[in-house]
Amino acid sequence: MHxxxxxxxxxxxxxxxxxxxxxxxxQYVTDSRRKLIWFPRTNATHFFDLEADPGECHxxxxxxxxxxxxxxxxxxxxxELEARDxxxxxxxxxxxxxxxxxxxxxxxxxxxxxx
Numbered sequence: 001m002h003x004x005x006x007x008x009x010x011x012x013x014x015x016x017x018x019x020x021x022x023x024x025x026x027q028y029v030t031d032s033r034r035k036l037i038w039f040p041r042t043n044a045t046h047f048f049d050l051e052a053d054p055g056e057c058h059x060x061x062x063x064x065x066x067x068x069x070x071x072x073x074x075x076x077x078x079x080e081l082e083a084r085d086x087x088x089x090x091x092x093x094x095x096x097x098x099x100x101x102x103x104x105x106x107x108x109x110x111x112x113x114x115x
Contacts, residue, residue, distance in 0.1 A: 010031055011029050011030060011031040011073075011076055012029070012030060012031075013027070013028070013029050013076075013077070013080040014027075014028050014029075014030070015027050015028070015105060016028075017105070022041045023039060023041045023042055024039075025039065025040055025041055026038065026039050026040075027040065027077060027080075027081065027088075028077070029073055029076045029077045029080065030050070032050060033049075033050055033051050034047070034048065034049060034050060034069060034073060035047070035048045035050055035056070035073075036048075036070065036073035036074060036076070036077060038077060038094055040088065040094075040096045040097055041096065041097075042096075043094075043096040045061050045070075045074070046059045046061055047059065047060045047061045047063075047066060047069070047070050047073065048060060049066075074094075077094070078092060078093070078094060081094070084105075084107075086105075
């Protein structure tokens with residue numbers, strides 16, 4: 001967090017597993033200015049301009065003027081999930097899991113132990 005940041009990605013990838021309902025599971029990528037969220041159970045995608053809408057109230061996924069941005073962020077999420085080889089990407093597209101099959105992160109047993 002301190003220093004020149006060489007070698008760091010331009011965005012972060014995050015995930016949220018089931019909490020109160022399976023429909024809350026999500027995968028997302030953000031750079032603090034834009035955010036793309038994919039809800040695997042419903043196969044819904046949301047896109048937000050966090051500079052104009054920090055509360056994530058206005059989903060811009062259907063806004064044709066944002067098409068290039070959506071495509072870019074969609075590609076970032078696909079790259080992250082494809083690298084995991086966890087079955088969530090097929091032929092370069094996000095694929096929702098079969099009903100009843102839990103989304104389990106392949107990193108669930110890995111812990112960062114610090115420097």
